Amino acid sequence: MSWDTGRVYNVSVHQGLPPVSADAPSEVEKSLLDFLLSYRVGGAFIYRDKLHANLLLKQNVLEVDLGHVNLYQEELAHAIQERPADILPLFENAATRAAKNILFPLASQGEKDAEEIANTINKVQITLRSSLNLLQFRELTADTINKLVRVPGIVISASVLSARATKLTLQCRSCRHVKIIFPTGGIGGVGGGSDRGLPRRCEGEAVEGERKDCGMDPYLIMHSKSSFADQQALKLQEAPDMVPVGDLPKHMLLSTDRHLTGKVVPGSRVIATGIYSTYSAAKEKGVGAAATRRPYLRVLHLETMSPASGGAGYNPFGLQFTPEEEEEFQQMSRSDGFYERFAKSVGPSIYGSLDIKKAITCLLFGGSKKVLPDGMRLRGDINVLLLGDPGTAKSQLLKFVEKVAPIAVYTSGKGSSAAGLTASVQRDTQSREFYLEGGAMVLADTGVVCIDEFDKMRDEDRVAIHEAMEQQTISIAKAGITTVLNTRTSVLAAANPVFGRYDEGRSPGENIDFQTTILSRFDMIFIVKDTHDETRDRTIAKHVLNVHMNRPNEVGDGEGELPLDQMKRYIAYCKHKCAPRLSPEAQEMLSSHFVSLRKQVQQVELDNDERSSIPITVRQLEAIIRISESLAKMTLSPTVANHHVEEAIRLFKFSTMDAVAAGSADGMSRGQLNEEMTNIEKEIRRRLPVGWSTSYQSLVRDFVSQRGYSSHALERTIFVLEKRDVIKLTGQKKVVHRIGV
Numbered sequence: 001m002s003w004d005t006g007r008v009y010n011v012s013v014h015q016g017l018p019p020v021s022a023d024a025p026s027e028v029e030k031s032l033l034d035f036l037l038s039y040r041v042g043g044a045f046i047y048r049d050k051l052h053a054n055l056l057l058k059q060n061v062l063e064v065d066l067g068h069v070n071l072y073q074e075e076l077a078h079a080i081q082e083r084p085a086d087i088l089p090l091f092e093n094a095a096t097r098a099a100k101n102i103l104f105p106l107a108s109q110g111e112k113d114a115e116e117i118a119n120t121i122n123k124v125q126i127t128l129r130s131s132l133n134l135l136q137f138r139e140l141t142a143d144t145i146n147k148l149v150r151v152p153g154i155v156i157s158a159s160v161l162s163a164r165a166t167k168l169t170l171q172c173r174s175c176r177h178v179k180i181i182f183p184t185g186g187i188g189g190v191g192g193g194s195d196r197g198l199p200r201r202c203e204g205e206a207v208e209g210e211r212k213d214c215g216m217d218p219y220l221i222m223h224s225k226s227s228f229a230d231q232q233a234l235k236l237q238e239a240p241d242m243v244p245v246g247d248l249p250k251h252m253l254l255s256t257d258r259h260l261t262g263k264v265v266p267g268s269r270v271i272a273t274g275i276y277s278t279y280s281a282a283k284e285k286g287v288g289a290a291a292t293r294r295p296y297l298r299v300l301h302l303e304t305m306s307p308a309s310g311g312a313g314y315n316p317f318g319l320q321f322t323p324e325e326e327e328e329f330q331q332m333s334r335s336d337g338f339y340e341r342f343a344k345s346v347g348p349s350i351y352g353s354l355d356i357k358k359a360i361t362c363l364l365f366g367g368s369k370k371v372l373p374d375g376m377r378l379r380g381d382i383n384v385l386l387l388g389d390p391g392t393a394k395s396q397l398l399k400f401v402e403k404v405a406p407i408a409v410y411t412s413g414k415g416s417s418a419a420g421l422t423a424s425v426q427r428d429t430q431s432r433e434f435y436l437e438g439g440a441m442v443l444a445d446t447g448v449v450c451i452d453e454f455d456k457m458r459d460e461d462r463v464a465i466h467e468a469m470e471q472q473t474i475s476i477a478k479a480g481i482t483t484v485l486n487t488r489t490s491v492l493a494a495a496n497p498v499f500g501r502y503d504e505g506r507s508p509g510e511n512i513d514f515q516t517t518i519l520s521r522f523d524m525i526f527i528v529k530d531t532h533d534e535t536r537d538r539t540i541a542k543h544v545l546n547v548h549m550n551r552p553n554e555v556g557d558g559e560g561e562l563p564l565d566q567m568k569r570y571i572a573y574c575k576h577k578c579a580p581r582l583s584p585e586a587q588e589m590l591s592s593h594f595v596s597l598r599k600q601v602q603q604v605e606l607d608n609d610e611r612s613s614i615p616i617t618v619r620q621l622e623a624i625i626r627i628s629e630s631l632a633k634m635t636l637s638p639t640v641a642n643h644h645v646e647e648a649i650r651l652f653k654f655s656t657m658d659a660v661a662a663g664s665a666d667g668m669s670r671g672q673l674n675e676e677m678t679n680i681e682k683e684i685r686r687r688l689p690v691g692w693s694t695s696y697q698s699l700v701r702d703f704v705s706q707r708g709y710s711s712h713a714l715e716r717t718i719f720v721l722e723k724r725d726v727i728k729l730t731g732q733k734k735v736v737h738r739i740g741v
Contacts, residue, residue: 028079028087032094035072037101051095052102060122061259062095066130080128084148084275084300088126095124125258128300130273137238137250140276140295149276151252151297153236155268157426157437161230161261169225170198174214177204232261236272253296263302266438267445267485273301321573329573333636342634345562347400350393351543355654359384359524360397363448363490364405364571365633367626368579379472381490382626383521387512388528389501394494398450401492404564406572407447409440413456416440418464423485425478434479441468441487454495455513462518465491469521502529520615523623524655580632582625586645593649594621597657614656624648676713681721693737
């Protein structure tokens with residue numbers, strides 16, 4: 001069965017396989033019918049019973065395992081793999097005959113009865129589940145054309161369902177002659193208009209020896225007497241972790257029909273089994289030679305790898321765990337100091353920063369997702385922000401997480417637009433209809449998104465991920481498309497402070513240029529400072545040189561690092577098997593701790609006489625709950641114990657609470673500082689009329705040396721006036737110009 005548009009189709013005959021001659025199809029069909037009716041596992045006729053159950057549910061579809069066909073008759077399974085386009089129609093005919101035998105076992109073979117039965121039973125669709133080796137997009141070559149292949153990937157767009165004609169009833173507009181044809185339609189609307197391939201002249205019988213002249217193109221389609229089947233075109237992209245560095249991800253067109261349509265949405269990770277075939281792209285000029293054709297996959301089976309509901313049951317790309325491997329993982333989770341060992345294996349070539357590595361470990365495992373009785377969802381994914389000086393290995397940690405997480409997408413701030421992170425609306429070249437293409441956060445569903453240079457993103461692009469970070473959905477309302485896409489992802493972001501380096505003399509609000517709305521969505525915020533300390537600098541220098549000279553690193557507790565592949569599989573196993581819940585003792589500890597945290601923040605705000613730029617809200621209480629759950633999940637514990645909560649509180653205090661308390665003014669209260677700044681501002685405005693300029697050094701001499709104001713107050717005043725466009729600094733910030741009122 002070819003998908004070409006009105007072309008002659010031929011198949012090469014391979015040595016060792018019987019050619020499909022006039023007699024051979026009946027033999028093959030008979031073998032397939034015997035297989036469906038007589039194949040048993042134990043004492044059960046599995047396909048006969050399955051077909052019967054589906055027919056009673058009015059589902060004309062049957063899933064066949066190729067492994068069973070192989071056990072039944074090896075030559076038949078080989079023929080299906082080598083010539084699926086020839087064997088599949090015979091398989092469907094055999095299944096339809098089997099359906100008639102099952103539903104009407106005692107029907108007489110009279111013509112009238114046979115016609116009634118044929119009208120009652122539509123053709124049964126066969127879907128082929130196979131365990132062939134997975135082929136990557138780059139391994140699909142000319143040798144695999146017309147063969148059965150299995151390809152993994154991510155669905156990035158799905159077209160609307162269209163109806164493809166399987167039987168057309170035509171009528172001549174002049175002489176009313178009726179003709180029935182069985183068209184071989186194109187794929188997904190490709191292959192010309194609806195009238196292409198119709199007879200150009202009337203083929204009616206001549207009347208009294210004279211042929212009627214009905215003119216050119218006389219036939220009209222009678223839609224009410226024609227048959228149609230559902231068809232949908234999908235666009236499959238190879239997974240980001242399969243793409244070689246420097247290459248663009250490859251795409252492929254998939255064609256699904258009948259019961260396989262409407263099964264997947266953009267963002268689904270699937271393994272598609274189908275016939276690797278080609279079609280000629282219609283309506284395209286200058287494509288090249290007439291024989292050059294485009295490949296596509298005619299889908300015979302879809303295995304969906306994305307879970308319908310997150311949490312336990314997650315299994316990226318169908319990772320199978322052997323009993324020996326499960327036993328090994330159970331032993332690992334029970335081993336002493338496993339949490340420390342796993343944290344040290346995160347970015348082993350990066351020195352120190354153990355608490356940040358512990359936070360990233362928690363992010364990789366994630367908490368437990370909850371769906372409340374009223375339908376509200378509480379996220380289980382942990383978001384972490386690393387904010388700090390350049391050269392503190394933030395990007396290296398992000399790159400490591402991209403490698404170790406089972407599903408991960410890495411993106412950089414300036415190169416990410418709002419549409420690239422969420423979803424874009426594209427227009428189909430053939431049907432001219434709009435469709436959605438998922439962005440980075442949709443493709444990383446149930447995984448991790450690493451966003452580097454978070455501070456360099458435009459504000460309007462950063463706002464696009466607010467909803468994705470808390471509600472874990474993206475709502476789209478563009479070009480008449482209103483929909484909601486899932487983005488159940490953890491976000492690991494790295495950013496630099498406003499001045500490039502963290503300024504100890506300023507408050508966190510001045511160093512961190514983010515709005516409170518986005519900061520409250522991060523569960524842990526680390527301020528990474530590059531402190532000058534001779535002994536620490538020596539140790540780091542020694543460590544970096546060891547890395548460059550390929551010497552082994554000291555992990556610390558004698559036990560070696562965990563291999564990358566084992567870490568990846570262990571994370572997938574824990575996410576698949578475990579979803580811990582809070583114990584009553586842990587619950588009590590958390591509630592009392594949250595109240596004390598709020599009191600602590602209130603005190604910091606009173607001391608500094610300004611609102612904290614990093615808020616402590618109920619979201620932060622949920623953050624500590626999630627961190628506790630991820631620590632329990634790491635050791636495959638079903639409940640969250642007290643020691644998990646204590647470690648979660650310690651991590652939270654080390655990260656977010658330290659960031660809140662950082663950078664109080666130099667020994668003076670916030671009120672004194674504000675008073676000094678007001679006085680300096682008045683004096684600068686008085687001394688410097690609009691259009692005049694002075695040197696920065698003369699201001700320092702006047703205000704700091706002679707009048708006794710603090711240099712910190714002068715710096716902050718100049719910074720604030722520059723932000724308000726009152727003054728402008730030029731000549732490497734040595735000359736101060738007054739440019740505004």
